[in-house]
Amino acid sequence: MTVRHDSLSIRWLGYATARLSDGETTVYTDPGRYGVLTGEWDAPAGVDTRHPAGPAYDARDGDVVLVTHDHHYDPDGIRRVAAPDATLVVYDGVDAERAGRPPAPEALAGTEGYDLLRIGERETVAAGDVPVRSVPAYNDPDGPHAGPDGSVTHPEGFGVGYRFVVGGVSILWPGDSDTLPLHRELDVSLLLANVSGSVCMDRHEAAGLAEALDPNLVCPIHYDTQSFLAADSRAFAADVAGRGVPVVLDEGWA
Template sequence: MIRHRDLRVRWLGYATARVDDGETVVYTDPGRYGVVTGDWEPPAGVDTRHPDGPAYDARDGDVVLVTHDHHYDPDGVRRVAAPDATLVVYEGVDADRAGRPPSPETLAAEEGYDLRRIGEDDRIEAAGVPVRSLPAYNDPDGPQANPDGSVMHPKGSGVGYRFVVGDAPTPVFWPGDSDALPHHDGLDVSLFLANISGSVCMDRHEAAALAERLDPDLVCPIHYDTQSFLAADARAFAADVAGRGVPVVLDEGWA
């Protein structure tokens, strides 16, 4: 766990981060690959420091943010969301296409959540938390594109989130599965939850350059080493970011 201003931040694994200010709890993209069920196993051939914890079932989240199909996990949502949680889900998330039913609508109806579907560039308030969505995608001419221009995350497939918590207040940015894109520049960000895994999103070099442009008060990488295709050298990333004069911290333990 790390502390930033009046926030406590904990990377639970994969894309799941818990952010709280002592009153309000926000989760990003909970679940998948066994990271909150205690079933995650280190991928072969990866010298991983990915959090490896027991089954997690806190059900204390006031706000739960879901960026796209790949990060939608109904069981993960149930394990983190409070009974009266606000579930913010990108409008393009399709549970049938993802192969993980039920739909967000059915899940919210069954569990009593307040569901808010959100577009690619929207601003809403969820349980008192200002939330802004931003397009998240791989540029077909960018570094993650295949030779034919195809990409894992085409435009329109997902979003990232900037949300504000704490008395300070403290803006937090989670870009989702995305390249570093021009509309990221100029964001007012205090805590940057950097996606550094490459292959399906920005790699550690692109994320470090984005951190320098954003100039946040703190950078903490997440979404790496979960699977072999997400392997990243977090320590090299931290050294790169620190060398650019930006504070950075790793949160690689469960406690």
């Protein structure tokens, strides 16, 4: 479905892919993977999922496309959402060869005619009329999502989150990260909460972040796509609402 918030329309298209538009400028986060934009996504066994599942998506209307890290880099997904003159904002650390999904962002941009901005871990860039600030995204080796030996899926420096502004609305997509002290310093109107738990903040931690940020709206994304991302979104929504923060679930395709 489409969620309305101030000047924005918001759609969760699956996995980490969200579309945000004020009618003039359209931004996508982390488009693609796992068949979510090709119409081939199947619910994982054993997960009571409310993940959106729809037909192939090929809008090519995105003015700005944001990519946070290797796991969310998908050249085909980018092609499906990016307008011909789109600006790609891709974290410096994204490596297409390591991710196993060529071509590299530079080659993709050159072939398709996109503008490409590589962004560091703590940097602000202007992607057209969209200011984009990167923030670190990682699992603390001493935190709740580390193995007994301190190993983590997302080590520091592997990826970022983004705070960006569309239509005067400030948005935070934390990326694949634990909740970090730096998140609480951000001024955010819309929080795209990551609640998937096993590889980043879980619903309890995300609800705590929502309470600390006190945004005007919380909309969770990036859950239920695969079995290791299973989350109870309704329990999350109830928790956030109980803390006095507006929350919405976007779990339908239409």
